[in-house]
Amino acid sequence: MMTVGFIGLGSMGMPMACNLLARGFALRGFDVRRESVAALEVRGGRGADSAAAAAEGADALVLMVVNAAQAESVLFAQGALDRLPDGATVILMATCPPDAVAALAARVEAAGRRFVDAPVSGGTVGAVAGTLSIMAAAPAAVVERVRPVLAAMGDKVFHVGEAPGQGATVKTVNQLLCGVHIAVVAEAFSLAAKAGVDLAVLLEIMSGSAASSWMLKDRGPRMLEAEPGITSAVDIFVKDLGIVLEAGRGAKAALPLAAVAHQMFLSASGRGEGTMDDSQVIRSYHLLNGVTPG
């Protein structure tokens, strides 16, 4: 059985690490929060007191950190890459811009290690259940070496390309669609509200028509509430649509709808509403258009 180093034991990383333990992998984990490392030990994992110690002798090193800058710091400044055996595989699962992923991959491969770009979707629910979608990009043989590791965390492992960065691109496309879908529901509902249309009736009709989307059915009902519970925050889309636009700059691709949607989330954040449920991007439209929600 392979030995896995795991860096980043947050709301996604901890349940992913636990699923690796449950499948029998020898796992050593690290997080900058000491209490997270202690929690892993309670769950049967081995804790490490540094990123480098977690990487020591591992066959695969999973990075579930916040962003590309943290991944770079862990691998290089904090010395994890040096402690990883020759031929071991770095698996980057955080959501990062495609260009940054490709650059990290090149440096890791130049140092004689393998690299799999493997972002996920499915949220904490999927992380706990082991039902994440994993969008893996690397040469097929490299993906196959670590497929058991990936399959322990997600039940849908897609090989989306040979070049690291292509997994990040697929994740980026996913977030582009999700973010614009939320914003356009808000745009449509704000127009309807201004015309005095009952939004509950509107939502019922749209949910059953060609105008429907996963986000319409999920976020639409919460747009009709003044203070909905927080399922995912406005600031997540400020970040993720920011990555989308960075991917567009990297690929030199104009993304006009994504750019507009980003502005609407950004303005919500600018009003101090970044921690609200992301359905509340509708407030940006209501303010823009002078709508008083009924």
Next chain:
Amino acid sequence: MMTVGFIGLGSMGMPMACNLLARGFALRGFDVRRESVAALEVRGGRGADSAAAAAEGADALVLMVVNAAQAESVLFAQGALDRLPDGATVILMATCPPDAVAALAARVEAAGRRFVDAPVSGGTVGAVAGTLSIMAAAPAAVVERVRPVLAAMGDKVFHVGEAPGQGATVKTVNQLLCGVHIAVVAEAFSLAAKAGVDLAVLLEIMSGSAASSWMLKDRGPRMLEAEPGITSAVDIFVKDLGIVLEAGRGAKAALPLAAVAHQMFLSASGRGEGTMDDSQVIRSYHLLNGVTPG
């Protein structure tokens, strides 16, 4: 049984008129194309040689014309309203801007007739099957008087508001969502194509994720074809998103995503591609971003 006048026997209007005949309504139909009137007579309806003759003595007058200007011409310049008995009901089912509908309703009501704003969705398939969604706006008692007429054409009759124009608003919102959903799939796929991602794999992943929409599943596969069959043309969304933006101007509501999406369909039309399948709006993105589809 009520007597129904029916103006506009096109690809939608003809099957709608036939469903009224099948339910036993006495129907007199008119279209500027003589052959359409003749076809109605073959199907058991009575033909009229003018809009005014179709309206003569009818309890309800259905307008399934191309736009608001045609509806106005039929009612006023062509004299249909004068021939309609006092208290009879005009049912406007064409897709029109909300303000234009409200203005027509006011003139009809000032002349002592009733008015129901009742646009439809469901396309020719729904028109033939009698399964249209009908978004009716008028005082409840006015809608109830003609409910049997509406129910003969659509199995989902929603009462969306008391004021004519609100039905048009709901239809507008529907088209706003549909148009932006198509354009954003094209935007996302064009980015992925530029990054060298396999679009068939991408489509499979997105169809099963939170990024999914009715349009992604319907138009997405056709975006991967170079010359797909035409289900609905680019120029339909040039027109319908134009109505959306006119509705926004009428309500004084900024609709930035709809405005951007409209530009992408408009540019496709400007290249002479207006009669292509609307999935081909992806060509606007490919040209914009220098993508050669693989």
